[in-house]
Amino acid sequence: MADCVFCKIMAKQIPASVVHEDQHTLAFMDLGQVNPGHVLVALKAHAENVYALDDAQAGAVFRSVARVSRAIRAAFAPQGLSVYQANGKAAGQTVFHLHVHLVPRHDGDGMELSWPVKNPPRDKLEEAAAKIRAQLR
Ligand SMILES: [Zn+2]
Numbered sequence: 001m002a003d004c005v006f007c008k009i010m011a012k013q014i015p016a017s018v019v020h021e022d023q024h025t026l027a028f029m030d031l032g033q034v035n036p037g038h039v040l041v042a043l044k045a046h047a048e049n050v051y052a053l054d055d056a057q058a059g060a061v062f063r064s065v066a067r068v069s070r071a072i073r074a075a076f077a078p079q080g081l082s083v084y085q086a087n088g089k090a091a092g093q094t095v096f097h098l099h100v101h102l103v104p105r106h107d108g109d110g111m112e113l114s115w116p117v118k119n120p121p122r123d124k125l126e127e128a129a130a131k132i133r134a135q136l137r
Contacts, residue, residue: 006042006097017129020068020136024060027068029129037120039072039132041065042099049098050085065100071135076128078104 008014009026016028019039027041041064047053053061069081082103 004046004097005095006099007046010042010044017126019071019129019132020064022060022064024057025064027064029125029132031122031125037103037125037128039068039102039129040099041068041102042097047098048096053098061098061100065102067136068132069102071132072102072104074135075131076104076106078106080105 005014009016009028016026017031018026018028020027020041024044025041026044027039030038030040041061043053043057043061045057047057050058065083069083072078072081082105083100084103085098085100
């Protein structure tokens with residue numbers, strides 16, 4: 001999957017602000033302009049969508065989602081957290097590599113970075129990623 005941006009991230013060919021890594025998954029802060037501030041949990045193996053996962057992969061993805069979600073809660077105490085997987089043509093995507101979006105929801109008071117935000121400075125995103133990473137040590 002030479003053109004898959006997620007496979008390139010897994011191969012460390014594209015830098016990512018990693019907050020959690022285990023045998024099967026990599027979780028990182030999206031530093032791009034498409035989904036700034038989202039934390040993405042991706043399976044290391046190329047799998048098109050949730051339908052393609054075997055039970056072991058599905059368990060690994062959900063375990064990582066739960067761990068990173070708890071870390072986001074500990075770091076930012078958001079009022080809510082949206083968790084979704086939007087792979088596929090119907091979502092307007094051109095990259096098909098399973099990844100779950102974790103999007104803290106907050107009305108903005110008392111938090112250093114509110115989501116979603118338009119074009120947040122990269123250092124703010126790196127700072128947020130570091131706070132999440134610190135909760136996963
Ligand atoms: Zn891929």
